[in-house]
Amino acid sequence: MSSASSALPAPRTGAWPDRRPVAVMGAAGHTGRFVVRELVNRGASVVLVGRDRAKLEGLGALAPEAPLRVASTGDAASLDRALDGTSAVVNCAGPFLATALPVAQAALRARLPYLDVAAEQAVTAALFDTYDHRARAAGIVLAPSVAFYGALGDLLATAALGDWAEVDEVVLAYALDSWLPTLGSRLTGKSNAGQQLAYTEGKLVPFDYTPPEFPWEFPEPFGTQDAAPFATADQVTIPRHVRTPEVRAVMNLAPLRDVRDATTPEPVPADSSGRSAQTFLVEAAVRKGDETRRAVAGGRDIYAVTAPLVVEALARVLDGRARATGVVAVGEAFDAADFLRALTPGHLSRLDLPAA
Numbered sequence: 001m002s003s004a005s006s007a008l009p010a011p012r013t014g015a016w017p018d019r020r021p022v023a024v025m026g027a028a029g030h031t032g033r034f035v036v037r038e039l040v041n042r043g044a045s046v047v048l049v050g051r052d053r054a055k056l057e058g059l060g061a062l063a064p065e066a067p068l069r070v071a072s073t074g075d076a077a078s079l080d081r082a083l084d085g086t087s088a089v090v091n092c093a094g095p096f097l098a099t100a101l102p103v104a105q106a107a108l109r110a111r112l113p114y115l116d117v118a119a120e121q122a123v124t125a126a127l128f129d130t131y132d133h134r135a136r137a138a139g140i141v142l143a144p145s146v147a148f149y150g151a152l153g154d155l156l157a158t159a160a161l162g163d164w165a166e167v168d169e170v171v172l173a174y175a176l177d178s179w180l181p182t183l184g185s186r187l188t189g190k191s192n193a194g195q196q197l198a199y200t201e202g203k204l205v206p207f208d209y210t211p212p213e214f215p216w217e218f219p220e221p222f223g224t225q226d227a228a229p230f231a232t233a234d235q236v237t238i239p240r241h242v243r244t245p246e247v248r249a250v251m252n253l254a255p256l257r258d259v260r261d262a263t264t265p266e267p268v269p270a271d272s273s274g275r276s277a278q279t280f281l282v283e284a285a286v287r288k289g290d291e292t293r294r295a296v297a298g299g300r301d302i303y304a305v306t307a308p309l310v311v312e313a314l315a316r317v318l319d320g321r322a323r324a325t326g327v328v329a330v331g332e333a334f335d336a337a338d339f340l341r342a343l344t345p346g347h348l349s350r351l352d353l354p355a356a
Contacts, residue, residue, distance in 0.1 A: 016043035017319035018087040023047045025071070025082070025103055026093025028055035030182040030267075031117055031147075034274065034307035035092055036062050042311055049082045050093070073099045079106035088314055091116035094184045095191040096123045104131055104142055111138050113317045117147035117306050120188060121197045124150065124236045125204065128327045136326035141317045143328055146310040148280070148302040150233030151330045153249070155340050156284035157238055158331030159353050160295040164288055169246035172234055173283040175222040179255035180267040180276065182303065189259070196231035199239055199247040207231045216250055219283055219296050219352075225252040241332035244286075267303065275301040281350070297340065298350035308347040312339060 022039055026032045027048040036059065039046050046066045048056045056068040071082040073093070079102065083089055089107050093099045096118035104127060107114035118124055124144040135142045145151060153172040161167065181189075196207035208229070216227035230251040238247050258264045267276035281298040299305050313330055316322060322333045330339070337353055344351050 015315075017315060019045075020085060020087035021045040021047045021066070022314065023049050023069075023083050023086040023089040025049045025089060025091045025099070028052065028059055029092055029094070029184055031184070031303050031306055032092035033059065033062065034304050035090055035117075035310060036066075037273070038307040038311040039090075042315065044311075047082070047086055049089075073102040076102070076106065079103060080109060083107065083110045083112060086110075086112065087318060088113040088115070090310055090314060091118075094118070095188045096120050097191050100127060100144065101130070107142065108134055108138060108140070111140055113141045113143075113314065115141075115143045115146045115310050115314055115317075117150075117310055118145050119147060119149040119233055120192050120195070121204075121231060121233050121236045122192070122195045124233050125197070128236070128240060132327040139325050141322050141325055141328055141333065143313060143317070143330060143333065145233035145237055146313045146330055147233075147306040148309070150237055151309045151313070152282050152297060152305070153232065153234035153284055154237045154329050154331040155334075155336045156282060156295040156297055157234070157242065157286055158336035159340060160284050160286045160293040161242065162293060162354060164286065164293075166243040167286045167288045168244065169248065169287050170238055170242065170244050171285045171287070172232065172247070172249040173216060173218055173227075173285070174230060174232070174249065174251040174255075175218040175225070175281045175283075176252065176255035176302065177222075177279045179258040179302075180265055180278065181259050182266055185259070197235065198229070198231065199235040200245070202239075202245040204236065213253065216252070218252065219281060222252065222281055225254070227252050228256060230256070237329035238331065240329050267301070273304065275304040278302065280305075293354050294352075295340075295354060296350065296352040297348050299348045305343075305347055308343050312342055 069082040071078040091103045100123045127144045197204045211229045227250045230249045232249045235247045270277040283296045
């Protein structure tokens, strides 16, 4: 078991493994700003990419010397120009059902690593199914859903596995004290309506939108709360590298009610980093027969924590620590326990991992 303080980490200037800049697509968005800040804090230079130059110009305080490049997912040539001279692209431009495939194609043309922060299961599955062979042939990494939904649960489940190669089920339990959705989350919800998936009996199936509610015992401080099944990108990424017939996800009802309420406001910064006061806890439980192993992580702001997840993954791709090429899940590509520990102290206020 390990734990960490909630203080923000000091910038690690000079530690970045590649002098070429990182292209951040959707840099002016809510999550994109966190990603730009994290890259700069890690010592990386950036290229700010988006559809609206005026919005990109508004990022001057975050990266005052960064080039601005206007690009559209409907214009392949503009994407190619945006990636010229860069080391990798991080796609933060949602809804990803519209952006992920065109930006991934541009990365393949440029033979650059591609990482995104998509929560949409369908587009994550499409990247695996469509581009894995091409990315392997090119010897590059394409990593979808390197975000709170998609990476954190995957890493926790992988760390909990230990020496197990196969399990009977993986259960991911998400507890949030609230969920104030960004405009991007609202737009994603609309574009993704009716397309959620569940992973059961060894395959992805349509999500049941009328499941029963039930009490669920979350780790403290959340404790027992009413919960419901939840669709998350981890249910797409985990089965790509973990042999299991079941990947279930549940979430407490309070955040689900928030995100379904059209009057719920957007998140408000609560500190100088721009993080909101929202708190979260994620538990991964992997079961084999009668034995269950668990890993838990907690912190603040599901949007903000996406930035260190995707930036840490990119650093490991660029410095050669990725274990595989092609379209990969983070739990497959990296040492999961080591990766999670790298996020503490600062980005995770709690990390409980099984003993080695």
